Amino acid sequence: MTAKTLNGKIALVTGASRGIGKGIAIALANAGAQVACIATKAENAAEVVAMIQAEGGVAIALGCKVENGSAVTATFAEVEKELGAVDILVNNAGISQPQPLLKMTEENWNAHMDINAKSVFLCSQAAIRQMKAAGNGGCVINIGSIVGQNAIPQTLSYCTSKAAVEHMTRVMAVECAKYKVRVNCIAPGYIRTEMIEQLAADGKLAAEAIEKRTPQRRMGSVDDIAAAVLFVASPGAGFMTGATLNIDGGWTAYGYL
Secondary structure (H helix, E strand, O other): OOOOOOOOOEEEEEOOOOHHHHHHHHHHHHOOOEEEEEEOOHHHHHHHHHHHHHOOOOEEEEEOOOOOHHHHHHHHHHHHHHOOOOOEEEEOOOOOOOEOHHHOOHHHHHHHHHHHHHHHHHHHHHHHHHHHHHOOOEEEEEEOOHHHOOOOOOEHHHHHHHHHHHHHHHHHHHHHHHHOEEEEEEEEOOEOOHHHHHHHHOOOOOHHHHHHHOOOOOOEOHHHHHHHHHHHHOHHHOOOOOOEEEEOOOOOOOOOO
16 A cells, blocks of 8 residues: 555646556555646546546546646646645656658657647746745656657657756756755656557557667566656655656666667
8 A cells, every 4th residue: 555655735747648647646646645637638637537536536637738838827727726736746748759850840849849848847837836835845747758868760859858858857956946846857768658559559669679678678667657756756855856867677777789
């Protein structure tokens, strides 16, 4: 049984309808937090909310295009009205649509920068404003990626957007420490999710090769990332800010094919 280390906390998770975001939302609820589950459409997050409520937790589903400033402002206002000021923000929403450099479209570039990076700025700004006003500090956790540090062919827009997330983390951490707000980044390696399965099915990712290349000889699980989020959000990580945790089975450390 998960320890209730986050009792009384209000958490908001973007991209909470599936995959890593869904796992994070459930883990936060199991730890005692009340969770706002954000997806492009509220009905997309209804399943995870129902799962949390079935276990006696508190959760709401809200629809928001996280790359749109006015939509983000309205969503955070609604969360504050329904649950209270946000204590924990997990910026998880993201897309991955590989294209080779010479065929990459401007639309592809803009979509990655908007959804993967701009949304982190917008949601973090909205959350930290609430945290500052409440005066109780807070925790922002940005879900980056090891490709923000490693060059992967045909993913220029994705890699660049995730590198931006990692550096935004450091800047926000330094600037917001005076508000007792901690900002950290978790950089997953290859995690077995619906998105990874689809990329493999489309021939854009070789699952067996990735497992062979990873020192632990497996892809990560959603639970691996959720466990890291729980640690970073916990009082035990109280002196941790501006850091990036690679949760990748040793991928980044290993320098050979």
